[in-house]
Each structure stands twice: as C-alpha cells, then as structure tokens.
Amino acid sequence: MCSHTAFYFLIIIFVLMKMKKIKIYDNEHFNNTIKVLIEKHDKFLSKINKRKKKGYNGIFYRYKNEVLTAKHVPFFWKYDLDSKTNPQMMERLEINSVFNAGAIYLNNKIYLAARVESNDVKSFFAIAESSSGVDRFKFWDFPLEMPNHEIKETNVYDMRLVKHEDGWIYGLFCSESKDYSKPDDLSAAIASIGIARTKNLKKWYRLPNIKSNSIQMRNYVLHPEFVGGKYAFYTRPMDGFIDTGSGGGIGWEMCEDIENPILTDQIIIEPNIYHTIKEVKNGLGPAPLKTEVGWLHLAHGVRKTAAGLRYVLYLFLCDLEEPWKVIRSPCRHFIAPLGKERVGDVSNVVFCNGWIEKENGTVLIYYASSDTRTHVAETSKEKLIDYIMNTPEDAENSFDCVQQRIKMIKRNLTILDNNRYEN
Numbered sequence: 245m246c247s248h249t250a251f252y253f254l255i256i257i258f259v260l261m262k263m264k265k266i267k268i269y270d271n272e273h274f275n276n277t278i279k280v281l282i283e284k285h286d287k288f289l290s291k292i293n294k295r296k297k298k299g300y301n302g303i304f305y306r307y308k309n310e311v312l313t314a315k316h317v318p319f320f321w322k323y324d325l326d327s328k329t330n331p332q333m334m335e336r337l338e339i340n341s342v343f344n345a346g347a348i349y350l351n352n353k354i355y356l357a358a359r360v361e362s363n364d365v366k367s368f369f370a371i372a373e374s375s376s377g378v379d380r381f382k383f384w385d386f387p388l389e390m391p392n393h394e395i396k397e398t399n400v401y402d403m404r405l406v407k408h409e410d411g412w413i414y415g416l417f418c419s420e421s422k423d424y425s426k427p428d429d430l431s432a433a434i435a436s437i438g439i440a441r442t443k444n445l446k447k448w449y450r451l452p453n454i455k456s457n458s459i460q461m462r463n464y465v466l467h468p469e470f471v472g473g474k475y476a477f478y479t480r481p482m483d484g485f486i487d488t489g490s491g492g493g494i495g496w497e498m499c500e501d502i503e504n505p506i507l508t509d510q511i512i513i514e515p516n517i518y519h520t521i522k523e524v525k526n527g528l529g530p531a532p533l534k535t536e537v538g539w540l541h542l543a544h545g546v547r548k549t550a551a552g553l554r555y556v557l558y559l560f561l562c563d564l565e566e567p568w569k570v571i572r573s574p575c576r577h578f579i580a581p582l583g584k585e586r587v588g589d590v591s592n593v594v595f596c597n598g599w600i601e602k603e604n605g606t607v608l609i610y611y612a613s614s615d616t617r618t619h620v621a622e623t624s625k626e627k628l629i630d631y632i633m634n635t636p637e638d639a640e641n642s643f644d645c646v647q648q649r650i651k652m653i654k655r656n657l658t659i660l661d662n663n664r665y666e667n
Contacts, residue, residue, distance in 0.1 A: 293379035347598030463527030588614025
C-alpha cells in the first residue's frame, strides 16, 4: 500500500470512529462476554456426576464424568479481562491438562492437589475442593505458590499428600531440572524429589530436596507413621529420566530428620518381574491405607506393547508391623485405561497418586488418564480387603495360569449343578 493510500485509509477509520460506526473497545459487548463465561463455567461446575453401572466388576464403579479437566480451571486464570489489553477476548495463558492429583480428606471435604499443565508445558499445583468427592470440584482462586529453593528447578509435578503422625501435611513431588552434564541434549533432565509441608494447604514450607544414592528419583511417597522413630519413604530408583536402567522396583528407605532428608540404605520391596504388568517399571501411587490385614498399596505398573508403554494400576499389601515386607500381591491390573481414557497427550496410561477413605469405609480413587484429565473410581475398604486377600497371585506361566482357572471353573460348575440355576 502506497503512503497516500495508507494516509486516506487512516482518515476513513478516524471518521468512522467519530461517527461511532466502528468501535475499538465495545465495553458492553466485552462485559456481556464475561457474563457468558461466568454462566457457562458455573453451569459446568454444577453438573452432578453419576456412577457408570455398565462395566461394573464387583470391585469398583467408574463415574460418567471426569472430576477435573482443563475446563474446570477458572476462566480468570486464562483470560485477560481488561478490554484495553485484550479487546478480542483471547485466552492469554491457556491450560492444556489437569491430572495426577494428590488427595486428602479433611473436615468432611475432599481436597485435590492437581497437576495443572499450561500450553507452555510448565506444570504447577492447584487445590480443588468438593463435598461429595465425585463432582462439583472447584479450584481455589489462586494456584499454590510453592516456594522454590532449588535454583535450577524448572518444573514440579505429581504431588502425593500425606497426613503424617507428626501433625504436618506433607507434599512430596517431582522437582525437575535440566541435566547440565549434557548441554547439547535439550531433553536431558534430572528428576529429584521435593518436599513441602503445611497445616492448611495454603501456606507451604519448603524443605530441602531428598538426597539419595539414586541418579534419578520419582514416585517417592512418605509413610504416614513413624517406623522405629524414623521417617520412612517408599522410593523408585532409576538410572535414566525415563528408563530405570539397573534400578527399578519400589524401594524402602528411612531417615532421622525430614528437615535434612538423606537416604542411603535402600532395599527393593516390590521388584519388576518379567512378563507381568510391571515388567518395565513400577512406582507407588498414594500413601498406603491402614487396614486390619496390613498396609494396602496402590501402584502403577508399566509394560511394553506393540503400541508403546502401557500404564495400569495394581494393588499389593504390606505387613502392619514391618511395612517394608510385601505379604500379598495379586500382580494383575486393578484399573486399566478404558475407552476414551486411552486417548490423550500420553496415550494408553492410567496413573494415580491420590485416594481417600471416608468414615463409612468408602474409598475414592483419583486416577488420571493419558496425562490429560482426572477421573474418580468408587469402592470400599471391605471390597479392597476382599480383593487383596482372595484374588489369586500371578501363576507365573501360561500352563499354571490355565490350571488356576480350571480349578475355579470346576468349583463353579459344581456350585451351578448343585443349585440348578435356570433361566
């Protein structure tokens, strides 16, 4: 466009603005847009969630709707609501996903410490609360301002919330930073374990990161009680940021002082096993539930498939007095990705780092699917104990697996014959 044409074009725009034929900032329309955002968000958050009766396996119920997604995030976290700086009402700070939430039950409410990932692939923590635990989760107005004592820390994620015997609520999470020993590899990273504690989920006090002999650290969980007067941790040693290398399995370590968490004597209590759901790697999910038969654990197991890595959830049980000793491990998946749960940023994955138990024995399991969204499954302590105590353990090979099944089939056929079940 020549200079004369541009000059006349600007004159026309100026005249039209004076005649109010066009507006740069239409405050009425802008305010109406905000009202629509508020109404849509309130309506979305008020949805009642219902159990999925189809597919119930006698162990747990899935629910129809996800409990946390990117749509649950307050719109004022995403939009600049100033008409002068955002006249087109664009999302300035978008949210990509909400998943891998730690959970805690306090004062008859359920609180989730969710991993919120923005479109710049940085994660942060935010608290959402609900009275029912299955729907109407609402984020607090502000995300958590987690103190950063690690100068090189780039990303934080996957918090496990634990109400400890010492009176504090602890949050253990992955503290990720670039691996500066490989300056030319921009994907090389170091995974450490951050620790913070709080009394009210609002004011957090950051403690030093855990020091360990492991090169990489993820999926560390604090045991909720002292063991021999010490703090105890479930660990997951790894040689690589993704691959376990010579490490692998769920470990156990203790330390005297959580304000100076140095772990040096690790034992593996739940190893990887060939041709099982945990053949590649496994890691503990939330802190264990204390039951009359032992410490009940929910973990994730990973195996290789033709479609890539597949993450599932499974249960195992440890001794009450010696919580580093596994006494039951069915070694079969408890929850696996199903339907649309298989689709997302990292497909074919379910992951859990939060569950809660209510006074009536109801257990709510908060699991993420494909690193994208958060779901809830409902069961009870009674059912979980039945499952862990009576579900057969891994038969280890195909022949014995068939024998195990034939034994149950014969018993069932006898029951059917004796009772003469008919249509």
